[in-house]
Amino acid sequence: MDSIPILVSQLEQDPDTKGIFVPDADVLLERIPVETLQENLGKLCQQVGTVVSHARKVGDFKLKEVTVQVEITAEGGVEMIGTAKVGGKGAITLTFAE
Structure with a gap:
């Protein structure tokens, strides 16, 4: 099975918890x-x-493009970044256009 390498952070006190770019954590590959990521x-x-x-048209304006940023979890999940405070480190930008 094909796989994609990704760097994740692992906290020393909880080796079962892994995330993306957690401060003061060990970085693992x-x-x-x-298939999971796809x-x-x-x-x-x-x-x-x-x-x-449902938002293709707002008043006289037409939506031409939508951009979202996502991060990949250590388990292969894909999550949208909801706030700028989370940061964009390691984020993937998806741009959808007509």
């Missing part, structure tokens, strides 16, 4: 199965499409 990214893109489909 994890391999994420391509499935999770596909679900997120479909959900974003559903949400955005």
Whole structure:
């Protein structure tokens, strides 16, 4: 099975907890199965499409492009970044255009 390498942080006091770029944590290389990442990214893109489909036109303006930033979890999950405080380190930017 194909996999993609990704750097994750592991806290010393809780080796079962892994995240992306946690301060004061050991950095490990994890391999994420391509199928897992493909499935999770596909679900997120479909959900974003559903949400955005209702906002195609606002007054006289037409929505031309939507940009979202996502991060990949150590388990291969794909999560949207909700605030600027989370930061963009290691983020993937997805741009959807007509």
